[in-house]
Amino acid sequence: MSFYDSSKIEKKWQKYWLENKTFKTPENTDKPKYYILDMFPYPSGSGLHVGHPEGYTATDILARYKRMKGFNVLHPIGWDAFGLPAEQYAVKTGTHPRITTERNIIRFREQLQMLGFSYDWDREVDTTDPNYYKWTQWIFLRLFERGLAYEDEQPVNWCPELGTVLANEEVIDGKSEVGGYPVIRKPMRQWVLKITAYADRLLEDLDGLDWPESTKEMQRNWIGKSIGAEVDFNVPDLNEKIRVFTTRPDTLFGATYMVLAPEHNLVDVLTTEEHKTSVEKYKEAAGQKSDLERQELSKEKTGVFTGAFAINPVNNKEIPIWIADYVLAHYGTGAIMAVPGEDERDWEFAEKYDLPIIRTVQPPDNFDGKAYTGDGPSINSDFLDGLHITDAKTKIINWLEENGVGNKSVNYKLRDWLFSRQRYWGEPFPVIHVDGKPKAVPDKDLPVTLPDIKNFQPTKSGEPPLAQAVYWVETTDPETGKKAFRETNTMPQWAGSCWYYLRYISPDYEGGPVDQEKEKYWMPVDLYVGGSEHSVLHLLYARFWHKVLYDCGVVSTKEPFQRLVHQGMILGEMEYSAYELDGKIISADEAAQIEGVTRIPLSETDVEKKGERFFMKGTEINVDAKAYKMSKSRGNVINPDDVVKNYGADSLRLYEMFMGPLEQVKPWSTKGVEGVNRFLNRSWRLFFGDGETVKFNISDSEPDKNQLKILHETIKKVTEDIENMRFNTAISALMIFVNEANSWESVPKSVAETFVLLLSPFAPHMAEELWNRLGNYNTLAYEEWPAYKEEYLISDSIEMAVQVNGKVRANISVPSDKVTDKDFVIGLAKQQKNIIRYLEDTTIIKEIYIPGRILNLVVKQ
Template sequence: MSEFYSPKDIEQKWQEIWEKEEAFKVGTDKSKPKFFALVEFPYPSGQGLHVGHPRPYTALDIIARKRRLEGYNVLYPMGWDAFGLPTENYAIKNHIHPKIVTKKNIEHFTEQLKALGYSFDWDREINTTDPNYYKWTQWIFLQLFKKGLAYKSEMPINWCTSCKVGLANEEVVGGVCERCGGEVVRKVKSQWMLKITEYADKLIDDLDMVDYIEKIKVSQVNWIGRSVGAEVDFKIPGKEENLRIFTTRPDTLFGATYMVISPEHPLIDKYKDEIKNYTDLINYREQAAKKSDFERTELVKEKTGVVINGLTAINPVNGKEIPIWISDYVLMTYGTGAIMAVPAHDERDWDFAKKFNLPIIEVVAGGNVNEAAFTNTSTGKLVNSEFLNGLEVADAKIKILEWLTEKGIGYKKVNYKLRDWVFSRQRYWGEPIPIVHCEKCGYVPVPESELPLMLPEVESYEPTDNGESPLAAMTDWVETTCPHCGGHAHRETDTMPQWAGSSWYYLRYIDPHNSEAFAGKEELEYWLPVDWYNGGMEHTTLHLLYSRFWHKFLYDQGLVNTPEPYKKRTSHGMILGENNEKMSKSRGNVVNPDDIIGEFGADTLRTYEMFIGAFDLSAAWSNEGVKGCRRFLDRVWKLKDIVTSEEAYSDNLETKMHQTIKKVTSDFESMKFNTAIAAMMSLVNEFYRVGSITKGEFKTLLLLLNPVAPHITEELWQIIGEKGRVYQETWPVYEEAKTIENTVEIAVQINGKVKANLTISLDEKQEEVETKAKELDSVKAALNGKNVMKVIYVPGRILNIVVK
């Protein structure tokens, strides 16, 4: 037995024991209640784990270990989200094949995770780049295609002229590529799309079914952006067609003083011969093409635009002719690509109108808009609106919609900010899209019997100058025959985005070795839905939306048994550097978990990551905090020297024991890991204050601490002579009646001044309390020779003796 706590001597030992005993292998007994704990699987980068990774993994490991002790059959898996741009860029830069890079990165990550003692069932490990995995990613894509939910369309993309790759809006900053600083232009490209908009309403409405923290639900709802309003036609003088707009405020039509269309609107090119300043419009369009959608709509900036000289519109409610402008704050991808501008009641329109000296007409009473600022009124009475005057906003909306419908120039419409999902990348390192193009038959799915369509080996996986995937140059692979007619066809050379594999990975964990289906029906029915899913807030919008969409589609096809994939979703805060800034190499504040494990041990790192602060908030790393957690574990280790043989709780600590069990049990469930650990620290202090600890008390402490610090607790369990393992034990249970203190310490005062403290039973009468108080030496001295005038007793708080 080692007298001193040495993590190096015990942690690898217990990791090997757990692996040999298959301690965390998922059980086959489906009569037991199940618990499916899920963490977002990592992207295995060359840098390995950083100290941010263990925070969510440890949190769910605590819950998973606790559930096993509570008798659940637990599935807690791990895998790798390994396709995508980071690995491909690294491979290109270092001239190493992405497959080799991925293999090395996964090996390193696996070593690090195992060193932290997580209770993952490694038999269920998955890898999105494994053909046995992406076979089913391709299969799900084909089901979407067959149901009309996957289609190809011309789409504008952000094209980096240096990286030669399409970028997400978030990757474009100031008109340049965030990664390389190269110029970004808008480029029209034929892209595969998934019709997620078909599920927009379900994705909002079904949030009522799940236990997500509120800010996650809000982010989902806001991204989908469902709004109810009207589509209204504005006539263009001298033209047969109308300019159609969508508005959530048809009641403000009388305040529309100009219109704005997107610089990309087809109206411009259709009537270019009649537009006198067509060149100005095209120049403006080219400038707008250098900005991402986010920059055009979300960033605070000065409004810009060009009036169309040659086209105007007629406001349908009053017949007034109003100008049409183009401006980059209107997008073709939202609504109809055109808006009516009501500057009195919209901030963007107000700014635009003030900049270009356009009319501002108040139509909802609320102030002098021409001298102050726009009035954002969702309630109030209509003014300057003819037949709507005097109506409240809600009533005016109903009346104007009836009027528009009757006239045949407008109708009720539900609109969404959500766009269909761009589902192709012109890169190599991704899942091949299992579609061929036949001139006769069009787009044809690869037969399911031929899946997986393997990603071929290529000599060059660098992006091409013409924007095509490197696969396009592989003639032998591209040239094929049509599965329908047997004629000449070409394979699709775009690959799937990184989102593909992560949209359904939780399903594969359920049955990872099944070669006949993505998972067996019986397994799915037992394990779904995921009981608890934790991940970063940055993934609670798109990833969550995409995976919910895929799951709902599979549910509609009868392939899964629940309408929602995740029963509960929580998120964690980021771990910052000691300087309270985000960790990065450039800032020199990155902490390597390997170093912490090497110096202090895995259990110390796990304990500190959970003790660092409120789990859902960001917290700054502190080396002093790490040392404090190591000192706590040292104190737990030394308790073995004062353990007595009694199995029962001692009388003077029984209440404290039951209180601690209750506190830790509750705090783990509400992810208040820091306060749970604080409660155990307090209990350890009590043991040292008393000077001894019964074996029963020590065993309870080890069980409570085990989910946080599994290695030290297993070792101490063995040291005190207990049979079996902690992971095979049962979670402690508290008795509510025994959590209530039956004694209390009160202040004894003489003429309002405290002379002593007295411990009494809560049920003692005032007379008994007085008698005990007067026997205290300090009280006797204060009462010596004085007359007691009266005694004031506040039960459980103070006894005040008034003397003269």
């Protein structure tokens, strides 16, 4: 039996591709270009997991396909190598993060090469390389020059366990996204990037992008633009004004009280003597709460009265001023007018503290809720009465502006981006402090490199590890010669990944982050593939930097990533579980209610499905059937190295694409890998026969009509499916071809060659080997992609269904040249035994014929 030795053949071609630089990006620009990018991997110590090759195989297939289609393809890879794990490892072991990082990169590179990806290995970039972060710093200086990077003392998310501050986005439910440690609020001096200045452009330019709608929607929500008005409320006793932001100025007549955030700077001024104690107490309690506590305790609204009153400008009514932590200091003006009639939160608060509620929008008759937030005619609103929301808003805004008590206003949820971290393993800021003021390091002195230090531990007070490198921190201002101190914070990991896609274009260019001539040719990225976990942060930050670079004239496109696709997560194998309590097997439903149960793994053959649920075979005990996220603790992690060892890289690639649509979440199945592995072996045997001896099964004969038909059907299907990234059905088409061809006496060489080319993007190692053994001595990577000919697809006859009253009653075979002949088809149909039976004693009232598809005879008794 001939057999395919995957490990030997795969290594052979990997070596060939590297040595011949087969996938070196062309330098000429005479052909159309295709820039296909994988999301920047972090080279972690645990190596590649099976999730990585999913997206990478998809892009690799496209890259290989586009090369064969005559495109110049840019398909690079590199390392987002700054980051916390290497630093934490350094704290623990004293190993410099550089050592760890280099080791991990080598491992990752080997693993990627083992999978046969067609990257241009001469374009690797590494964010920790001073030649790279020189330009990260350079871009930061452009931000600084433009006033888009500033220092600010502000309450930040301080994580004592990690010894660093975190961006708002890195805090999930009051805990750090990395590690899940508690996070507290602490005022500190920080670098902040003014992403809010680009909010509108980041929002508007989403419209032109070919991205998943859900991702665009998430970005829109994150930016959170809302249009409304600002209104001033006078506090006559104190001669003060309180400004509020509202999206519903039309409900102004229903504003029956005001609420300030506890941190609002007028709170102390407003509070009357008799309320001082309770207000102080409330403020203190709110200030001490961590974000987590604030969220947990916020189920029930709390607040206290300040004793002060403001005047509602539309009706001059006196309304009380409260403070409550359901009003956020950092959104809008940190103060609201409360309109309980049309706002659920205000209603809840008003109910609790017995504050007046006035409806100003007429709810529908059947409305039985509390606050009514829908549309309707205004009531109790003087000159707005009868107007619906939109018109009422316009009118009241005009009124506010005429009377000088307010104006139209826009607000964003998006906040400026907290950009500094108290870490060692990150890009140093190219900034020195002279006389207490930040000053840019001149471009010519870049990069500001990381000093070597021994102790990577941050200080308890929050001083970054770099502060220990006194010789590095203390420097002189090159301009004035004055004593200066280097910035000891470093940049967050996002920095390096904000612009890496540009560096790939000209990785060795010394005149700037990117060679502008080449940038014009290669940008934008035509296809960007990566996980949906980056839907907001990385993609928003990168878009922001790109727009700044656009404004600086460095790049020529407004957006970096034209088309974006997220690959779905790969889960562990499906698990069937029964549960045991005190030696007794109990049902999964029961187990979910009780603690202290033991999970008993079952095999697929132990269970059966009844209705919607799975049960232990022959019992009424229902069991769980679920695939879980891969995790070390669950022990369901699949290691790609093992898969490659057992089945080969081509099998892994093929399986990951065959599992289902790329974007979908799907469970792993080792049996499924065996399935595609069998397919590859069958493909191999197509060429080398099935006997004891290896015999070449290829003939020089001309392909017959039938062979050409199936071949060209396969070409058509595979081509269309690759174009649409439907790799699972493309592979299915290849399988159908092989199943068919296996029944042939021999395979005509021309057919065999075409098949090998079709297979090559998916299983490049086997394809190269077959191509070579067919007598071609060059790589097939730049062979022309096969084109199908319509003439071969036409068959002599077409199978069609005949329906009577919408139900299929017979199948007929119609000669191709008669397909458009309705009368002929109906005549043929009426000869069918089963049709005759159904037409008996009926009258045909309608004949619906869709040529080549279906004939439906509508009859009546």
